[in-house]
Amino acid sequence: MSALSRALLEIDAVRSGAVITDRDVLEGYASDESEVTPRVPDALVRARTTAEVAATLRAASAHGVFVTPRASGTGRVGGAVAVQGGIVLSLEGMHEIRGIERVDLLAVVEPGVVTGQLHEAVEARGLFYPPDPNSLATCTLGGNIAAGAGGPRAFKYGVTRDHVLGLELVTGDGTILKLGKRTPKGVTGYDLTALMVGSEGTLGVVTEATLRLRSKPPEVATLLVFLADLEQIQAAIALAISSNITPRCVEMVDAIALELMRRDAGVALPEGARAMLLIELDGQGAALERDVERLGGALDDAGALEVLVAQKAGERERLWAARRELSRTLRKSANFKLSEDVVVPRSRMAELLQLCGRLAEERGIQMPTYGHAGDGNLHVNLLWDDESQRPQVDSAIRALFEAVVEMGGTLSGEHGIGALKAPYLELEQSAELIATQRRVKQVFDPKGILNPGKIFPARRGHGAC
Ligand SMILES: Cc1cc2nc3c(=O)[nH]c(=O)nc-3n(C[C@H](O)[C@H](O)[C@H](O)COP(=O)(O)OP(=O)(O)OC[C@H]3O[C@@H](n4cnc5c(N)ncnc54)[C@H](O)[C@@H]3O)c2cc1C
Numbered sequence: 001m002s003a004l005s006r007a008l009l010e011i012d013a014v015r016s017g018a019v020i021t022d023r024d025v026l027e028g029y030a031s032d033e034s035e036v037t038p039r040v041p042d043a044l045v046r047a048r049t050t051a052e053v054a055a056t057l058r059a060a061s062a063h064g065v066f067v068t069p070r071a072s073g074t075g076r077v078g079g080a081v082a083v084q085g086g087i088v089l090s091l092e093g094m095h096e097i098r099g100i101e102r103v104d105l106l107a108v109v110e111p112g113v114v115t116g117q118l119h120e121a122v123e124a125r126g127l128f129y130p131p132d133p134n135s136l137a138t139c140t141l142g143g144n145i146a147a148g149a150g151g152p153r154a155f156k157y158g159v160t161r162d163h164v165l166g167l168e169l170v171t172g173d174g175t176i177l178k179l180g181k182r183t184p185k186g187v188t189g190y191d192l193t194a195l196m197v198g199s200e201g202t203l204g205v206v207t208e209a210t211l212r213l214r215s216k217p218p219e220v221a222t223l224l225v226f227l228a229d230l231e232q233i234q235a236a237i238a239l240a241i242s243s244n245i246t247p248r249c250v251e252m253v254d255a256i257a258l259e260l261m262r263r264d265a266g267v268a269l270p271e272g273a274r275a276m277l278l279i280e281l282d283g284q285g286a287a288l289e290r291d292v293e294r295l296g297g298a299l300d301d302a303g304a305l306e307v308l309v310a311q312k313a314g315e316r317e318r319l320w321a322a323r324r325e326l327s328r329t330l331r332k333s334a335n336f337k338l339s340e341d342v343v344v345p346r347s348r349m350a351e352l353l354q355l356c357g358r359l360a361e362e363r364g365i366q367m368p369t370y371g372h373a374g375d376g377n378l379h380v381n382l383l384w385d386d387e388s389q390r391p392q393v394d395s396a397i398r399a400l401f402e403a404v405v406e407m408g409g410t411l412s413g414e415h416g417i418g419a420l421k422a423p424y425l426e427l428e429q430s431a432e433l434i435a436t437q438r439r440v441k442q443v444f445d446p447k448g449i450l451n452p453g454k455i456f457p458a459r460r461g462h463g464a465c
Pocket residue numbers: 032033068069070071072073074075076078079080091111132133134135138139140141142143144145146147148149150151152200201202204205206207324325327328414415451
């Protein structure tokens with residue numbers, strides 16, 4: 001009997017039906033929302049409890065079988081794909097909101113809760129969970145924690161990392177750990193909660209999270225700012241920051257992406273618009289109105305082509321729906337697409353945008369950009385139609401990453417490294433830092449079974465992790 005069969009027998013003994021080996025079902029777990037080559041896992045385990053997760057990892061660890069944790073599979077770097085085979089461990093079945101505490105301002109959730117569902121549940125009680133990845137209708141809180149997800153509202157409120165107080169975690173050998181706290185303050189021991197956020201399922205499996213909430217801002221206003229020139233974006237962001245008003249988000253869309261929004265979502269564009277900023281402010285009554293007027297006026301004075309205010313919820317939702325769909329809209333517009341989510345200091349945004357334009361022209365491909373401009377976090381897309389152009393695409397990606405690191409930026413702002421960017425990690429991190437992280441992984445996953453082939457570049461003569 002193979003090691004996999006022995007492990008599956010032990011897992012099945014915990015709950016009959018948790019293990020699935022039906023090829024038709026497994027095929028649905030072969031890819032995520034990235035361009036990583038699909039791989040059908042050898043088996044699927046659908047966990048419903050922490051005890052089942054622990055039993056799965058104990059059995060897999062004892063028999064040396066790889067395990068890839070998976071939630072909704074909306075990840076953009078192949079994180080949930082079992083690139084080296086083995087078991088996919090699905091957390092979709094753990095989807096209970098265990099508690100929402102109004103005075104303590106926290107929510108306790110299972111990892112498979114869909115992010116948008118937590119938003120609805122807390123907002124119905126006048127509370128607010130700010131992290132809002134654009135995939136919020138389908139992605140899960142466990143996936144957000146493992147990927148270190150961000151979203152448009154990060155500009156004012158921060159990312160997922162800033163909202164995780166505590167975690168229940170099962171390590172690679174099946175040990176259950178309670179990390180962190182339920183209080184807003186607490187400095188007891190090492191901050192292992194922070195270590196787990198963004199660890200991409202390589203150190204442990206999150207089975208419960210305690211998340212920080214806020215009071216819900218009473219009103220929201222959206223400014224649509226059209227610019228004649230992409231490079232004006234940096235100046236507009238600097239203006240928004242220096243005006244002493246903190247928008248909750250500052251999103252940008254470049255000319256190519258803007259054209260697709262116009263065509264597919266009916267967004268009206270003024271003549272000559274080459275870029276758009278979507279700025280959202282929250283607050284209350286006259287104070288919010290004053291902020292909108294002040295910021296809108298300053299952007300007008302700074303030479304914006306047009307500044308529109310969308311105050312009705314329906315109007316705002318139509319714009320956001322078009323923005324949230326941009327990634328999929330772009331995918332349909334060319335035969336091949338790759339997308340990167342690099343970050344540079346805000347003060348270097350204009351340089352980054354110029355670089356993308358230059359790389360696209362030199363390599364004969366299209367490189368539309370959009371994203372969380374307020375954070376310097378841009379989704380740089382590479383679109384091409386002919387397979388033979390792939391070497392130019394790869395050389396554009398390498399040149400982009402090298403320039404981003406040189407500008408003091410980072411390869412990934414929110415999607416993580418996964419399988420797609422693992423070969424480039426050494427561009428940003430030293431050999432010593434990578435070796436230190438490998439040693440940390442050994443502590444939490446001594447047998448190296450958790451999510452192999454992710455984050456770290458392959459070592460010659462070794463497995464990828
Ligand atoms: C249209 C679109 C828009 C997007 N917009 C954004 C955005 O604005 N911001 C952003 O940050 N991302 C965005 N994403 C990327 C993606 O939605 C996020 O990375 C999200 O956090 C993934 O969640 P998921 O539930 O789908 O996780 P999966 O894709 O299933 O998994 C992601 C990673 O987490 C690990 N994992 C999953 N669950 C657990 C667990 N319980 N314990 C340990 N590890 C686990 C997996 O192994 C994998 O490495 C977008 C994706 C799409 C398709």
